[in-house]
Amino acid sequence: EVTLDLAERRRIRSAIRELQRQELERDEEALASKRFRPERGSHRQDDKENWPRSQHLEEEQQAALAALSQQLEAIASVEELTKLLRAAGEYEERKLIRAAIRKLRAKEIEGEALFPCSEVAT
Numbered sequence: 001e002v003t004l005d006l007a008e009r010r011r012i013r014s015a016i017r018e019l020q021r022q023e024l025e026r027d028e029e030a031l032a033s034k035r036f037r038p039e040r041g042s043h044r045q046d047d048k049e050n051w052p053r054s055q056h057l058e059e060e061q062q063a064a065l066a067a068l069s070q071q072l073e074a075i076a077s078v079e080e081l082t083k084l085l086r087a088a089g090e091y092e093e094r095k096l097i098r099a100a101i102r103k104l105r106a107k108e109i110e111g112e113a114l115f116p117c118s119e120v121a122t
Contacts, residue, residue, distance in 0.1 A: 061092070065092055065093070065096060068093060068096055069096055069100075072084075072096060072097060072100040073100070075100070076104070077104075078101055078104055078105065078108075081097055081100055081101045081104065082101065084097050085097045085098065085101070
């Protein structure tokens with residue numbers, strides 16, 4: 001009786017392991033299919049609910065970037081702009097500052113091209 005009981009326990013354990021393995025495979029397949037499939041219904045619902053808030057945040061960011069752009073136009077020193085660039089945290093801010101630096105350098109190069117003799121005279 002003991003050996004029959006042990007054999008039955010082994011069969012039960014192996015059956016449980018097999019079921020767990022199959023369940024794990026199904027879960028992995030489900031995850032794999034979800035990774036490559038865009039979410040539908042719930043994602044759209046979240047977008048609708050969060051749209052006013054995200055729209056407001058985007059408008060605030062655009063206003064801040066416009067103000068920064070005006071400040072950058074007033075700065076005429078590449079060194080100051082470089083300091084601002086190092087302190088900037090947001091990508092869009094860094095992008096504006098880099099553009100201002102390029103614009104200043106282009107003006108400097110253009111000024112040197114117009115007055116090449118000014119350096120020689122000094």
